Amino acid sequence: MALTTGSGTGAAPTRAGHAALAILAVAQFLIALDYSIVYVAMPSIGAELRLTESTVQWVISGYAVFFAGFLIVGGRAADRLGARRLFVGGLLVFGVAALAGGLAQEPTTLLLARAAQGIGAAVLQPAVLALLNTMFAAGPERNRALAVWGTTGASGLAAGVVLGGLLTTFSWRWVFLINLPLAAVCALAAPLLVIAGSAPRKTVPLNVLSAVLCTGTVLALAIALTSAASGGWASTTTLTGLGASLVLLVAFTVRERGSAGPLVDPVLRRTRSLVVGCGAAALYMASVGNEFFLVTLLLQQLRGLTPLQAGIGFLPLALAITAGNMVAGRLVNAFGSRRVLAVAFGIDAAGLLLLALLLHGDSYLADLLPGLIISGLGHGLTFTTMFIAGTRDIADRNQGVGSALMTTAQYISGALGVAVLVLVLGPAPDAGRFMWAVLLTALFAAAGVVLAWFGPRRSPAGDPKGV
Missing domain, CATH: 4.10.860 (DNA Excision Repair, Uvrb; Chain A)
Incomplete structure (x- = not known):
């Protein structure tokens, strides 16, 4: 895979391209790991720090709220000041905040650390996507790079659910401290291996x-x-x-x-593929994106599994997500992102529907595993394809904020989805309540099929099959 700059002024050696992609992929692994690793540690955190049920949710929500809140600003800062600069800065904030969270002795410190982690991730995520989309040329090259990025992120989800259960058996603090070596490696290697991308626009202030x-x-x-x-x-x-x-x-x-x-270039509001990409990101999070929330409750509250058992129960889902990500780039190159995204949402809907209809049973292998695997495959396909489709028509100077708009839509939809799902589940959810909650996520996935298929029909550069 050759590495090209966003302006097409030259190419770096293939080995350098692979090294740069590896650094960006590890950073995405870090973000995904932090997302999933905390879930199974929640009961242990609440017990040691004596947090009420309404307070302990802010260990996750505090991160998500500040992540969503600062994404667009982080994306525009990456476009204005330079994506590589913001990439390193975001890693430093994220790593220091993880250290503070791991050493926290009382709730306030932990919650402030989680908020700071969210801000660090909000700077880091659009910087990663901006670097990917400016370093790799639109078309098959960028599709392969985004597939590697998405696959590594899915691997982080898989590692998180297992490591979260394993590390929590020793101490929940390790779910935060494990971030430090990854953040340090990426921050030190980025100035040496990652091309800066498009030049910072210092003449236009934030x-x-x-x-x-x-x-x-x-x-x-x-x-x-x-x-x-x-x-x-x-x-x-x-x-x-x-x-x-x-x-x-x-x-x-x-x-x-x-x-x-x-802050948001007016041309972005007129970029139809980005608008559809934001809608796809919202429906993705409202469907398979919130599956982690439901499965966590299903395994630990309804089935009574320990954190380690729940982590192992998550593993097939996370591995299926990884598999879906791995093939997404090749499928988009062959059939076009519009068709692949519609099929991906269809697989999401089928897997979630199967999970909803079978979860009443007592067997994990027979009643939960089929739906988890099918929805996981669709999840991986959807995640990578929606970013390929949504960012394809964005100019290099707007890649940071364009990617941030999609991610903001994703996380706001996630927060709204959780609020609705909590209402559906009620205070003491049984199998019937879980069935209706999962059916609702399947309905959002079905809406994604419609959006993907009837979205932009023109063929932008590099996607002859259409978006």
């Missing part, structure tokens, strides 16, 4: 007011949705957050329309 309004909008909405999952839709925090997010959104829109240097 729109600070738009950045504050945008971050405030997403933060308020994310907090409101997270509060809805624990305190209900009528709670003061939920209603206040929804109201604040609406006011801030109006202010952000007015500011963007009147600004000479908007």
Whole structure:
């Protein structure tokens, strides 16, 4: 695989291309690992730090809220200041915050560390995607690179669910401390191995007011949705957050329309493939993306498995996701991203439907495993393909914020989905409640089929089969 710069000015040796891709893939592994490794450690964290059930969820939600809130700003900063610079900075923030979380002796320190980790990841994720999309030429080359990126991320999910259960048997603190060596290796290697990508646009300053309004909008909405999952839709925090997010959104829109240097380039709003990509990301998270949340509860609360047993129970799902990611790039090259994305969402829907219909049984192998494997394959296909399709038409100068818009849509949808699923499950979910919750995720996957198939029909460069 040759490595090219975003401007097409030259190519680096194949070995250098592989080394750079490896660093970016390890960084994605780190983000995915942190997402899944904490789930099975939650009961142990809550017990040692004496957290209430409504507070312990913020170990995950605090990370997710700040991650979603700072993504667009992180993406624009990567475009303005240089993606490689932000890549290293994001890794440093993420690593230091992980260390603080692992050493935390009381809840406040842990929750602040998780918020800082979210901010670090919000800078890191769009920087990774911006580097991938500017270093590798659009078409088969970039598709292969994104497939490697997605596969490594899925491997992180697989490693996280197993390592989370294993490390928690010693101490939950290791689920945070394990991030340190990976972050250190990537931060040290990036300046040597990763090409900077498109040149920083120092002549155009970051729109600070738009950045504050945008971050405030997403933060308020994310907090409101997270509060809805624990305190209900009528709670003061939920209603206040929804109201604040609406006011801030109006202010952000007015500011963007009147600004000479908007945070979100107007051309992105007119890029139909990106708009469809954001919709696909939202439906992906509302369907198979929230499967981890449901399966965690299903295995530990309904089936009564230990953290280690639950981690092992997750493994086939995570391995199937990895397999789906591995073949996504080749399928897109052969059939086009529109067709592959529609089929991927169809596989998601079929797997989730099968899981919903069989989960009443007592056998893991007969009743849960088939649905987990099928939905996992679709999950991997969907994740890689939606980023190939959504970022294909974005110019190098906007790759950071374009990728961030897709990821923001993904995580806001995840927060909304969890809030709705908690409502469906109720305070004491039984098998029937779980069935309806999983059926709802299957419905979102079916909506993804429609969106993918009836999205942009024109053929952008590098995708002769159409998006």
